Amino acid sequence: MVSHLTTEAARSIAEAVPDPEVPVLTLGDLGIIRAVALSDAGVDVTITPTYSGCPAMNAIGMDISLALTQAGYGAVRIQTVLSPAWSTDWISAEGHAKLRAFGIAPPHPRGTVLPVACPHCGATNTSEIAHFGSTACKALWRCNVCREPFDHFKCH
Amino acid sequence: MSTASISLSKEPLVRFILRRADDALVLGHRLSEWCGHAPLLEEEMALANIALDHLGQARALYTYAAEVEAAGLDEDAYAYRRDPVDYLNVLLVERPNGDFAHTIVRLWLYSAFMSLWWQAMTGSKDAQLSAIAARAVKEVAYHLRHAANWLVRLGDGTAQSHQRTQMALDQLWPYAGEMFTSQPDEEDLIATGIAIDPETLRQAWLTRIMNEAAQALLKMPTAPFSQQGGRSGNHSEAMGHLLAELQFMQRTYPGAQW
Ligand SMILES: [Zn+2]
Numbered sequence: 001m002v003s004h005l006t007t008e009a010a011r012s013i014a015e016a017v018p019d020p021e022v023p024v025l026t027l028g029d030l031g032i033i034r035a036v037a038l039s040d041a042g043v044d045v046t047i048t049p050t051y052s053g054c055p056a057m058n059a060i061g062m063d064i065s066l067a068l069t070q071a072g073y074g075a076v077r078i079q080t081v082l083s084p085a086w087s088t089d090w091i092s093a094e095g096h097a098k099l100r101a102f103g104i105a106p107p108h109p110r111g112t113v114l115p116v117a118c119p120h121c122g123a124t125n126t127s128e129i130a131h132f133g134s135t136a137c138k139a140l141w142r143c144n145v146c147r148e149p150f151d152h153f154k155c156h
Numbered sequence: 157m158s159t160a161s162i163s164l165s166k167e168p169l170v171r172f173i174l175r176r177a178d179d180a181l182v183l184g185h186r187l188s189e190w191c192g193h194a195p196l197l198e199e200e201m202a203l204a205n206i207a208l209d210h211l212g213q214a215r216a217l218y219t220y221a222a223e224v225e226a227a228g229l230d231e232d233a234y235a236y237r238r239d240p241v242d243y244l245n246v247l248l249v250e251r252p253n254g255d256f257a258h259t260i261v262r263l264w265l266y267s268a269f270m271s272l273w274w275q276a277m278t279g280s281k282d283a284q285l286s287a288i289a290a291r292a293v294k295e296v297a298y299h300l301r302h303a304a305n306w307l308v309r310l311g312d313g314t315a316q317s318h319q320r321t322q323m324a325l326d327q328l329w330p331y332a333g334e335m336f337t338s339q340p341d342e343e344d345l346i347a348t349g350i351a352i353d354p355e356t357l358r359q360a361w362l363t364r365i366m367n368e369a370a371q372a373l374l375k376m377p378t379a380p381f382s383q384q385g386g387r388s389g390n391h392s393e394a395m396g397h398l399l400a401e402l403q404f405m406q407r408t409y410p411g412a413q414w
Binding site: 086 | 204209211290294301
């Protein structure tokens with residue numbers, strides 16, 4: 001195996017893959033890459049699915065395989081592990097900042113009740129329009145100050 | 157790839173998993189029938205999202221059933237190559253959607269039960285079932301909240317919305333009891349802590365249902381839980397029509413992918 005093809009490098013490549021539905025976030029920001037293991041047979045990447053009904057999970061597996069193959073890694077096997085269940089608490093602090101900059105209010109820590117701050121103007125005078133939004137992970141909110149609608153990444 | 161129907165495993169754990177997977181798939185299919193017909197754009201998205209959650213739960217359960225059965229089957233074989241008599245879902249989920257109130261009342265009755273069921277299953281001695289439950293329990297909380305909110309809006313709404321919601325509750329009530337039945341082949345699974353006895357959830361379910369029905373100004377039905385049979389493969393006529401649509405592509409073009 002070529003010397004620069006290390007486990008650490010493979011992990012960085014997998015973690016840098018953008019999420020297909022919220023492309024400002026990488027899979028590393030989302031926290032769904034659980035393990036990367038290199039062997040003579042290739043690379044094993046273990047991921048934790050986000051939502052049962054998330055149609056992006058197949059695409060995520062394919063995107064990881066493609067990125068690693070293009071970087072010169074051999075056979076890529078994607079394994080999914082369900083336990084412990086993924087939670088929005090696994091999204092990194094950097095991920096939160098990226099979501100806000102993209103106009104999506106990031107999720108609160110699980111078990112907390114906090115006002116949802118408008119990602120445009122920062123006001124906390126906001127209200128929910130619909131708790132099922134454009135994708136499984138988001139609810140639709142509205143800012144009562146700047147009047148802009150915005151997505152809120154649901155706590156999960 | 158064959159179009160031939162597969163035969164149903166006799167293995168109790170496989171059957172236990174398929175019963176719940178079938179509930180999720182069939183209800184998910186019913187909810188997906190609202191695509192393009194929902195009364196509001198937000199509701200269109202909500203029902204599609206909820207349908208997707210059920211499809212995702214069904215997929216996880218079918219995949220696990222295939223692993224346990226170890227007969228070379230996969231999730232698609234269970235979904236697309238079983239005849240109605242080998243589907244084990246409760247009759248409640250196969251009822252046609254009816255109007256919007258009917259769809260909401262069914263989702264509410266079912267989600268109120270499943271939120272308790274998934275919660276209890278997070279403690280299953282079977283690690284995979286417990287892991288699937290840990291994810292599903294969070295999803296069903298949203299489904300239940302959504303259905304209960306609508307129940308109050310409709311029940312405590314206009315004269316027409318109230319009347320339709322009451323009628324839906326009266327019509328669906330006889331089907332609700334089947335959710336609390338367990339099958340003879342589940343006894344060992346329950347004794348060993350892999351499965352749970354749904355009867356133990358009945359009181360908590362009923363308390364919640366009565367409380368929310370009261371908020372929605374609905375009268376509790378007094379009819380007995382007379383309609384059951386789906387768990388043993390005795391389905392209503394609606395199930396054949398549902399599967400004809402759900403299975404059409406794979407039965408016609410075996411193994412088709414896109
Ligand atoms: Zn604002």
